[in-house]
Amino acid sequence: MLTNTTASPRLPGHRVHQEPREKSVVPYIALRVGESPVAKQLDLELRGGPGTWGLAYADEVPDDRDSHDVLWQRYHETRDCAGRVTGAPVAGRVHPGRLRETVSRLTCPVCNHPADKTDDGYLFLVPRAKSRIEAPLTTWPPVCREHATVHARDRPDLRDGYTAIRSADPTLHGVRGRQYRRAGTAFEVARRDARMPYGHAQQRWIVAYRLVRRLTHPTVAIEAADAAR
Numbered sequence: 513m514l515t516n517t518t519a520s521p522r523l524p525g526h527r528v529h530q531e532p533r534e535k536s537v538v539p540y541i542a543l544r545v546g547e548s549p550v551a552k553q554l555d556l557e558l559r560g561g562p563g564t565w566g567l568a569y570a571d572e573v574p575d576d577r578d579s580h581d582v583l584w585q586r587y588h589e590t591r592d593c594a595g596r597v598t599g600a601p602v603a604g605r606v607h608p609g610r611l612r613e614t615v616s617r618l619t620c621p622v623c624n625h626p627a628d629k630t631d632d633g634y635l636f637l638v639p640r641a642k643s644r645i646e647a648p649l650t651t652w653p654p655v656c657r658e659h660a661t662v663h664a665r666d667r668p669d670l671r672d673g674y675t676a677i678r679s680a681d682p683t684l685h686g687v688r689g690r691q692y693r694r695a696g697t698a699f700e701v702a703r704r705d706a707r708m709p710y711g712h713a714q715q716r717w718i719v720a721y722r723l724v725r726r727l728t729h730p731t732v733a734i735e736a737a738d739a740a741r
């Protein structure tokens with residue numbers, strides 16, 4: 513149930529209508545020049561029982577699947593010898609692996625430090641139209657207070673304004689990815705952007721590229737902030 517906290521319409525210290533302080537900051541999740549998908553050969557494999565086919569990589573390693581046994585698209589990363597992400601950012605693009613990491617660990621997409629959390633939960637930004645949904649789904653991580661405006665500026669889905677909400681229990685819901693189907697002894701693409709909740713029987717046919725959380729028990733922290741420019 514949404515609760516509009518009109519007594520406290522904006523976060524203390526949060527500059528909704530002002531320019532971001534760090535205009536030049538490169539978000540942790542930004543795609544860098546030279547980063548691209550890892551080419552992996554897909555194969556058919558018996559999964560879960562006799563006659564139950566699904567996808568696997570020909571040279572699959574344990575890190576290719578998550579704890580729900582879903583197969584993931586892998587991406588190259590450019591990091592320096594200290595482990596820091598390096599290279600020029602590619603405008604308007606995110607690195608799916610680092611985005612997944614922040615959604616999984618509930619860290620800020622800009623600085624990769626723990627996202628802001630109060631007794632009402634983690635701080636998420638959702639499109640204004642989604643703010644009245646009981647428990648919206650999101651493929652974006654929560655943010656820290658300092659980078660909320662910077663992150664909003666980078667999100668194409670927030671161009672028409674956004675609402676900052678808190679979710680006390682942002683549960684892992686599933687994935688988005690490319691779904692395949694069996695075609696004789698091979699397979700073919702069934703849906704290029706499929707949404708698949710964890711536990712679904714068809715998840716063995718998907719190669720995931722986005723992690724999805726459901727923002728349960730949301731409360732509104734900032735009502736309908738303007739889009740950041």
Ligand SMILES: [Zn+2]
Nearest residue numbers: 620623656659
């Ligand atoms: Zn941050």
